[in-house]
Amino acid sequence: MNVAVAKTGNGRAVSDLFASAEGRLPGSPGVAAVRREAFETYERLGLPHRRIEEWKYTDLRALVGEVLPLAASPDAAALKRAAEAVKAHAFEGARKLVLVDGVFTAELSDVKALASEVSIKTLREVLTNEANPAAGDLLQTVSSDAVISLNAALATDGVVVSVADGTHLSAPIQVIHVATAAGASAFTRSHLRIGKGVRATVVESFVAAGKAGGYQVNDAVILWVGADADLAHIRLMDDAPDAVNVSSHFVTVGANVKLNFFNMTTGAAVSRLQGFITFSGEGSELSANGVNLLQKTEHGDTTLVVDHAVPNCVSRETFRAVIDDRAHSVFQGRIIVRPDAQKTDGKMMTRALLLSDEAEADNKPELEIFADDVSCGHGATAGALDDSLLFYLKARGLPEKQAQALLIQAFVGEAIEQIADDGLREHVIGIAERWLERRS
Amino acid sequence: MALLEVKDLKVRVEEREILHGLTLTVNEGEVHAIMGPNGSGKSTLSHVIAGKPGYEVTDGQILFKGEDLLEMDPDERAAKGVFLAFQYPVEIPGVATMTFLRTALNAQRKARGESEYSTPDFLKKVREVSKSLNIPQDMLKRGVNVGFSGGEKKRNEVLQMALFEPSLCILDEMDSGLDIDALRIAADGVNALRSPGRAMVVITHYQRLLNYIVPDFVHVMSRGRVVKSGAKDLALELEASGYTQFEDA
Numbered sequence: 248m249n250v251a252v253a254k255t256g257n258g259r260a261v262s263d264l265f266a267s268a269e270g271r272l273p274g275s276p277g278v279a280a281v282r283r284e285a286f287e288t289y290e291r292l293g294l295p296h297r298r299i300e301e302w303k304y305t306d307l308r309a310l311v312g313e314v315l316p317l318a319a320s321p322d323a324a325a326l327k328r329a330a331e332a333v334k335a336h337a338f339e340g341a342r343k344l345v346l347v348d349g350v351f352t353a354e355l356s357d358v359k360a361l362a363s364e365v366s367i368k369t370l371r372e373v374l375t376n377e378a379n380p381a382a383g384d385l386l387q388t389v390s391s392d393a394v395i396s397l398n399a400a401l402a403t404d405g406v407v408v409s410v411a412d413g414t415h416l417s418a419p420i421q422v423i424h425v426a427t428a429a430g431a432s433a434f435t436r437s438h439l440r441i442g443k444g445v446r447a448t449v450v451e452s453f454v455a456a457g458k459a460g461g462y463q464v465n466d467a468v469i470l471w472v473g474a475d476a477d478l479a480h481i482r483l484m485d486d487a488p489d490a491v492n493v494s495s496h497f498v499t500v501g502a503n504v505k506l507n508f509f510n511m512t513t514g515a516a517v518s519r520l521q522g523f524i525t526f527s528g529e530g531s532e533l534s535a536n537g538v539n540l541l542q543k544t545e546h547g548d549t550t551l552v553v554d555h556a557v558p559n560c561v562s563r564e565t566f567r568a569v570i571d572d573r574a575h576s577v578f579q580g581r582i583i584v585r586p587d588a589q590k591t592d593g594k595m596m597t598r599a600l601l602l603s604d605e606a607e608a609d610n611k612p613e614l615e616i617f618a619d620d621v622s623c624g625h626g627a628t629a630g631a632l633d634d635s636l637l638f639y640l641k642a643r644g645l646p647e648k649q650a651q652a653l654l655i656q657a658f659v660g661e662a663i664e665q666i667a668d669d670g671l672r673e674h675v676i677g678i679a680e681r682w683l684e685r686r687s
Numbered sequence: 688m689a690l691l692e693v694k695d696l697k698v699r700v701e702e703r704e705i706l707h708g709l710t711l712t713v714n715e716g717e718v719h720a721i722m723g724p725n726g727s728g729k730s731t732l733s734h735v736i737a738g739k740p741g742y743e744v745t746d747g748q749i750l751f752k753g754e755d756l757l758e759m760d761p762d763e764r765a766a767k768g769v770f771l772a773f774q775y776p777v778e779i780p781g782v783a784t785m786t787f788l789r790t791a792l793n794a795q796r797k798a799r800g801e802s803e804y805s806t807p808d809f810l811k812k813v814r815e816v817s818k819s820l821n822i823p824q825d826m827l828k829r830g831v832n833v834g835f836s837g838g839e840k841k842r843n844e845v846l847q848m849a850l851f852e853p854s855l856c857i858l859d860e861m862d863s864g865l866d867i868d869a870l871r872i873a874a875d876g877v878n879a880l881r882s883p884g885r886a887m888v889v890i891t892h893y894q895r896l897l898n899y900i901v902p903d904f905v906h907v908m909s910r911g912r913v914v915k916s917g918a919k920d921l922a923l924e925l926e927a928s929g930y931t932q933f934e935d936a
Contacts, residue, residue: 634740639777642737643787643847644765644795653790657781657830 262290268317268401274374274382281383285391285399292393301392301521304577304609305548310517311491315463317401318348318431325427325456330355332425332456336485338674341421341450348426349403349433355423364416370405370436385438388469390523394493398434398467405437405467412442412473419448419479419671424464426490427456432463443473443501448668449480453494453514455487464492474501474528479509481671485678486514488543493519500560502528509666510537511675512547513682519548519577526553526560526588533562536665540682541574541606548577555588558618564595567662569655570606571686581613584621591621599629600658602651652683689750690715690855690886691736696747698728698735698911705731707911708747713855716883720897720922721890723908724930729890730774732908733859737771738764751855765791766798770853772844774860779831784843787831788813792850816849820876838869845876856880856887862896874899894926909933 265286272282294311295302321329329347333355337343344367345355351369361367374382385407386399406422426433441447453464464486472478486492492515500506510520524533539547553562568576582593599608612625632654640650659679666672691713698706705728713719723729735742736749738761749756756764779787793803804812817827820842832840841861848856858877862870877900881887889900897905897919905921906913907930914933915921 633777635777636779638739638761639773639779640787640791641761642739642765642771642773643791644762644798644851645791646762646794646798647760649790649794650762653782653787654779657779660781 264314264316265400271317272401272403273371275377277380278374278383278386281386282400285386285396288391288396289393289400292396295393301550301579304579304611305517305519305546307394307493307517310546311463314397315430315432317403318426318428318433318462320350321347321352321427326352326355328427328456328459329425332454333423336423336452336454338419338421338450338671340670341419344406344408344420344422346404346406346422346424346433346435348428348431349435351404351406361420364410364414365420366409366411368407370402370407370438373407385436388467388495388497394465395467395495398436398465398495401434401465402436402467403434405435407438409440410442410445410447413444414442414447415445416447419450421450421452424451424453424466425456426454426459426462426464426486429459429461432465434465436467437469439468439470441470441472441476441478444475445473446477447479448671449478450671451482453484453486453492455490460487460489462487462490464490464494466492466494468494468496470496470498472498472500472504472506475503476501477505479507479667479671481666481675482510482520483675483678484510484512484514484518484520486518488514488516488545490515491517494521496520496522496524498522498524500524500526500528500531500533502530504528504531506531506533507665507667508533508535509662509675510549511678512537512539512541512549513678515545515547517546519550521550521552523552524554526555526557529557529559531560533560534665535562536565536662537567538659538662538679539568539570539576539578540659540679541569541576542571542682542686543574544572545574546577547574548579550577550579552581552583553593555582555584555591555593557585558587558589558591560588560591562593564597565662565665566595566597567659568597568599568608569602569659570599570608571602573603573605575607575609577609579611579613580625581615582623582625584616584618584623586617588618589620591618591623593621593623595625597625597627598658600655601629601631648686655683656680688715689713690752691888692750693732694748694750696732696735696749697745698731699743699745700731700741704745705911706735709912711906711913713886713888715854715886717904718881718887718889718900718902720902720905721888721908722892722894722905722922722925723933725892727908728911729908730859733771733857733888733890736857737761737769762794763798765851765853766795768854770848770851770856772841772848772856772858772861774863776832776840776844778833778835780833782831784827784829784831785813788827788847788850791847795851812850816846819879820846820849821872822846837864838866838872841865841869841873842876845873849876849880854885856885858887858889860890860892862891862893870896871899894922897922907933
């Protein structure tokens with residue numbers, strides 16, 4: 248396999264990528280060493296391809312081909328366009344942390360308002376702190392693959408947020424990633440530490456400014472959720488239709504936590520969200536839900552690995568895909584139940600709605616159960632819109648498109664309704680409605 | 688004035704001819720009952736008028752207010768004033784009844800070039816109508832027909848009829864699955880909608896429904912044709928003699 252990688256045409260460009268970026272990558276010499284090692288791992292592996300089991304439906308080598316050079320730091324014009332995008336995509340009432348082309352942008356962020364409740368640093372700040380011998384740890388993760396290694400090597404910035412024990416946030420935090428450049432890539436990595444007993448809502452949005460397109464995003468989020476915390480984590484991937492977004496989440500869930508995660512994909516030519524969620528304390532409940540709305544030739548992959556490493560935890564996954572034209576949706580859900588994790592209750596249900604004969608849905612549920620007293624299950628369906636429902640709506644005066652839209656909204660509603668906050672749910676529905684309007 | 692003119696209509700479903708040249712004229716303000724045994728083509732007629740896919744019209748025509756109905760999509764027909772009350776109204780999980788009603792009403796109004804209802808005006812109208820039909824408000828918040836009883840589903844059909852104010856109502860086996868009390872409520876709702884400008888076609892297997900919705904004319908269908916037409920007394924005649932006399936026709 249390695250031999251094959253070395254022979255790929257872009258092997259040369261790959262080395263250049265790091266060499267040309269190195270000067271712009273923040274970090275002490277210790278951090279630089281971690282980056283170099285991560286890059287060597289990436290160089291050895293190359294972009295993931297179909298012969299790697301975890302990536303068999305999302306062959307980045309075929310779909311993406313090459314990694315674009317690092318985006319330049321945004322200039323004044325770019326920031327102006329970014330500001331407009333932030334305005335358009337901000338969730339009302341949320342406090343914003345904005346990254347433009349992979350660089351934290353204080354002037355578009357609500358640092359002051361946030362600082363009263365949480366501690367905020369930038370990744371850049373932490374990595375360049377010579378006095379911190381452990382800074383390089385921010386680039387390490389419990390597991391890795393080629394895209395995560397590449398992220399470690401090239402991450403330019405991100406937010407490092409810590410919410411102290413017992414804090415009840417008065418407003419949601421929204422991390423907005425804005426792309427303003429074309430033909431360039433942004434690598435970001437954020438760390439969120441949610442203290443014990445915290446109640447918080449974190450929204451992540453990926454958007455394009457104006458006509459920006461053809462860019463690549465590689466983001467990583469490392470999230471710790473402390474005991475007794477109640478966290479809603481909403482991710483909205485609404486990138487330009489010709490963008491690439493590959494994001495990796497590492498989530499560690501403490502005891503007696505309620506974690507409500509939701510991801511919606513409404514953009515990008517190629518996207519993948521891979522989430523690795525591990526229960527490290529008993530008595531926790533995870534509700535992990537998602538919606539892929541794909542059209543044209545878009546490829547959207549949601550891969551979730553839920554690791555029940557301890558007993559007495561509940562996980563529920565509800566995933567919906569709506570696939571039009573020649574688009575391709577992938578859902579891979581793995582539930583691991585470790586030998587000690589008795590009384591685990593883990594279930595996932597995924598449904599795909601195919602709006603065209605050429606639409607494709609791949610679904611790979613996997614249960615790896617090593618304990619004997621558990622309740623686990625999965626279910627999957629795929630099908631077209633129900634003709635009898637469509638006719639009923641049309642017979643009541645709804646034109647075909649509008650009838651379809653109503654049924655599609657109902658279909659994804661089963662996942663969206665898992666979002667508890669009314670305002671946030673409406674915000675998400677609004678994005679889904681705009682997707683519906685874009686259907687040709 | 689003739690509202691609906693069905694002329695020598697021939698309809699196939701997958702190679703099999705169901706209607707073999709059916710003719711029927713319904714004028715404004717009239718209530719017509721179409722009776723007949725199972726398989727006589729009653730429901731097929733209602734489906735073809737509403738524009739349900741899967742039926743092939745091989746001959747004849749259907750005019751509605753003088754316009755060729757068969758050239759229109761189902762939503763255009765609805766906007767023009769054709770309403771089919773379904774024999775089995777479908778359940779639509781995830782679409783709140785209220786949302787559905789408002790979307791449908793406004794879609795019809797938009798198609799006719801009329802202004803859309805504002806939310807308060809719409810709510811007021813729905814409340815009025817639903818109250819008269821004994822439809823509780825919480826039913827309107829639920830998914831369309833989801834978990835509704837047979838009677839509730841039929842009342843929901845009548846509610847839509849009252850809201851959309853169509854000029855032609857086709858009631859397909861409205862009495863199926865209803866007990867007497869539910870039937871009475873639904874029929875009262877229908878009767879309240881009778882007006883000089885509105886016609887109704889009541890399709891039923893049993894005479895029972897016609898005790899509640901009294902027709903002006905009765906037609907007997909058998910094997911894809913209207914074989915006998917008459918005044919309302921014809922229904923009583925059929926009740927006594929059954930459909931057997933027409934089976935061999």
